[in-house]
Structure formats: structure tokens, C-alpha cells
Amino acid sequence: MSGIRRRAALIHDGCKPLSNSSLDLMTFLNTYQPASVSKAVSETHFSRKEICSIYRGFKASALKSSMTRDGIRKMFAEMFPQGDSEHYADLVFATFQKSPSGFVSFLDFVKCLSVLCRGDIEEKLQWIYRLYDPDDSGKITWHRIFYVLQAIDDLVGLKAKPKYSLHEQTERTNQIFEKFDRNGNGVIVKDDFMDVCRNDPKIRESIKELNTIFPT
DSSP states (O other): HHHHHHHHHHHHHHOOOOOHHHHHHHHHHHHSOOOHHHHHHTTOOOOHHHHHHHHHHHTSSSTEEEHHHHHHHHHHHOOOSOOOOHHHHHHHHHHHHOTSSSSEEEHHHHHHHHHHHOOOHHHHHHHHHHHTTTOOOSSHHHHHHHHHHHHHHHHHGGOOSOOOOHHHHHHHOOOHHHOOOTTOOEEEEHHHHHHHHHOHHHHHHHHHOOOOOSSO
């Protein structure tokens, strides 16, 4: 395993404590003051040691203590070499809280990761919704559903079984949209999206199984 895939493994492993991480821990503490470490622990489901381990993977792909869109794209490109990951990486990037300059801080990164790795179903559901409505407009269009599904298909690439044709992608989007658009008004409102996900056993189970945006 090389480069970012190694770093992804560090992050994905739940941020297991590292036995040979003295230098990384020193770097982390020099960059992140004790109060900031405590804040990260208090606002996530991770321990102090896990926060330090996650930081080791983050800093290798970040600009100082922040991550850019290009950094996220590069990370996904190396983790999903069998597909086209750019669009999905952009979707994930859009879910992060960002500074006015468009950078993602380590704290915001680890808070998102905490939801995916350790969050309850409500936390995960809120994150999934942001994939479809990153601006929190309260509604999701048919075209947005289609775009997200297409981005996921592109991400899986050659591993997709079966590979969906454009017609199949359109039909799949229609089926999903009809399920969630309860009022038939051409948009999916947030309350309907949440209610359908909470009450559909298959969707609930798939959300429970979601534990990371990174491959296993």
C-alpha cells in the first residue's frame, strides 16, 4: 500500500493508536494546542489517541492544517484507482464545513469522519442528506439525485456489477425520486427524505452499515 492509500488505512482503521508515532504526535501537539485537542475530543466520538492517529493521515494530504478540494480529489483518486472519483470527491468536499477561503480544517474533517465511523443513524442520515443538498435549501431535485448516483457509479468504476447504462441510470433515478417525492410536486423536501429513510428497513440497515467514506 502506498501514498494516500496508506494514509487512508490509518484513518479508516478507526484511528487505532500508533506504536511508533512520537514524531507525529509531537507535530500534532505543536500544531494543535491542548485546548484544540480537547475540543476535537469533546466534539467527536474519538479518543485523544485516535485524534492523533487520524491527524497523521490527514496532515500528509493537507496544506499545513487545512485540506483543499484538490487534496480531497487526490485522496479519492488514489483510494479508488479503478474508477473516476472526482465528482464523488467534490460531493464529499461539499459536505464539510469550510472557511471563507474554501479550506477544510482538521477539526471539521475529523468531525465528519466521526459521524461516518461512530455516529448514530440520525447523524449519518444528516450527512447523507448533505450529499444531495449541500446548500441546505430544504429540497432535492431529480437532477441532483441523478448526478449523485452517477458519481457513485463512476467511483466504483470497473467494480460495478452490473454497469448501469444511461437508460438504467434514468430509470433508477425515477424509482428513487417517486419513492421520496411524496407530494408529487417535482422536488424532494427534507422532511420527506428523512422520514422515508427512517421508516424504510432496507435504507435504515444500509445507513447502519455505513462506517466510513473510505474503502475497506
